[in-house]
Amino acid sequence: MSSLSEKLAATLKSRDQRLIRRRLPEPPSALLTEIDFTSNDYLSLSMSPTLRKSVLTALSASPQILGSGGSRLLVPSQPHVELESRLCRFFGAESALLFNSGFDANVGFFSAVPQPGDVVVYDAHIHASVHDGMRLSRLTPDALLSFSHNSVDDLRLTLANLLSHRQGLKHGNTNVFIAVETLYSMDGTIAPLTEIVECVEEMLPLGNGYIVVDEAHATGIYGPKGRGLVIDLGLENRVFARLHTFGKALASSGAVLLTSELVRDYLLNYARSIIYTTTLTFANIVAINCSFDALEDGTAEAWFPDLERQLTTRQSGLAARPWEQDPREEQSWTSSVRSGASRNKNTCSASRRSLPTPIIPVLTPEPRALSAFLRSYAASSAAASSVVAPDATTPSTSTNGPLAATQDVGTSRVRICLHAAHTREDVDLLVQGIVAWAEMRMEEERRNRKRWQTLARDVGVEIWMEAKL
Secondary structure: HHHHHHHHHHHHHHHHOOOOOOOOOOOOOOEEEEOOOOOOOOOOOOHHHHHHHHHHHHHHHHOOOOOOOOOOOOOOOOOHHHHHHHHHHHHHHOOOEEOOOHHHHHHHHHHHHHOOOOEEEEOOOHHHHHHHHHOOOOOOHHHHHEOOOOOOOHHHHHHHHHHOOOHHHHHHOOOEEEEEEEEOOOOOOOOHHHHHHHHHHHHHHHHHEEEEOOOOOOOOOOHHHOHHHHHHHOOOOOOEEEEEEEOOOOOOOOEEEEOOOHHHHHHHHHHHHHHOOOOOOHHHHHHHHHHHHHHOOOOOHHHHHHHHHHHHHHHHHHHHHHHHOOOOOOHHHHOEEEEEHHHHHOOOOOHHHHOOOOOEEEEEOOOHHHHHHHHHHHOOOOHHHHHHHHOOEEEEEOOOOOOOEEOOOOEEEEEEEEOOOOOOOHHHHHHHHHHHHHHHHHOOOHHHHHHHHHHHHHHHHHHHHHHHH
């Protein structure tokens, strides 16, 4: 084995030992029916026969569907231009720029737009793509600062400290970019966006505070006809840029950055993630248009009541389950496995505090074991169903800028995504699987404890302690 191979293998082994090695999920068994709690298909539009028919009809009628020809800067494309114009009207924006993904959009924006001397202040749970964009920017590490998740008080304190140490910022010569999401993908929490906007406007009255809002997980499920929370709150003219993606609730792919015409022009000149890549294919553009047709003509809206019912009734079932009911055993698995649905009370305004979300983190010290168990779990030997749970994850946060990422203790979880098409039986099966795994692990703990107690009694405390060591 070469030196390079040895280093790569050792690094992967280290991730194995820390239970954080990533692998592609195994294809589901052909003998079992898949219940999807993994994907971001919140409206279940990927299963919609109406949308499927619409896309196939539009593709057959389109003169161009294969490829896109290259970069937007090389190949003129009327379908892309027309889609951007449509998105401007739909979202009430001055200008729109398509990207191949939300990741590309965040990398392109944060690597290019902040100028030397500026600062980026970001929520501690912001997406990895924002971190990558900041790494590629021209800002120094001390100009990249996080504030506690959804904490307006900590944001205010961070801005106050910046103003006291940076005269250029105080006098409006430099700028602060505030990066937040509306719906956070790992916790299912919703940003107190109105309070954030008010805080920034109060602390930076000269107008040099620029709020950038990632609506990737909110697109399609919140706001009028799925336009997102920024529009729902009437803040579209008070934020600097908005990101919407098409690959989650809209069952397509790609993303759009909504901002000013000046910023759009700047990105076309300096955002490498759009300059040096082949743009979305014509087939992608057709599919995206069909998804927005579904939002505008009411096809997708017909799914909204189903999703709302899932979020209000099914989520409560996940929040109040046996894994929170065994205070007698400090390390029992029924107490350590707990649903994040019960703690998704964030610091939003009263009008948004109780807004249900489709993302439910199930916190557990052994997320990968729980995930593997759920992937093969069936309610009984006769049940022809299998719960498909997402990969276990530990969110990365950063305390000293994006170059110093760390993992918080106690944040490992299995993330559950609820969909409009889920039935009560689907969710009940999921809950049964979680409870079954927790009870199995608790029983294993009891057996281990009994074994060590027996050993201590038979051979003496001293030898028992040596064995433990």
